[in-house]
Amino acid sequence: TNAQIAEALATLANIVARDNDPGRDSEKRLEWFMSHKPTLFTGRYNPKGAIKWIDEVEIIFEAMGCTEENKTILGTYVLREEANVWW
Numbered sequence: 001t002n003a004q005i006a007e008a009l010a011t012l013a014n015i016v017a018r019d020n021d022p023g024r025d026s027e028k029r030l031e032w033f034m035s036h037k038p039t040l041f042t043g044r045y046n047p048k049g050a051i052k053w054i055d056e057v058e059i060i061f062e063a064m065g066c067t068e069e070n071k072t073i074l075g076t077y078v079l080r081e082e083a084n085v086w087w
Contacts, residue, residue, distance in 0.1 A: 026073075029064070033074045036060045043083025 038060055041053045057078070061071050 029066075029070060030074065030077065032064060033060060033077070036063075038078050039084045040080045042077050042081040043079070043085075044081075 038057050039053055041050070057071075057075055062072070064070075066074065
């Protein structure tokens with residue numbers, strides 16, 4: 001019926017508007033970053049591990065086309081324990 005079509009179109013319009021909401025960009029960016037399963041960095045003394053972690057997240061940042069600001073935000077999101085305290 002026309003009412004069902006109108007309701008379906010309204011629902012579709014809401015979904016499109018929600019998915020294209022600029023306010024959700026950071027949320028989507030974080031979801032995409034985490035979908036790559038970056039290693040958590042704890043900050044323990046391990047120079048080779050630290051370099052490996054940086055290389056790993058830089059590859060993800062490059063694929064995502066991250067700005068320097070977004071690299072900082074996303075990179076610090078996966079800091080834990082001592083590394084989080086350093087930050």
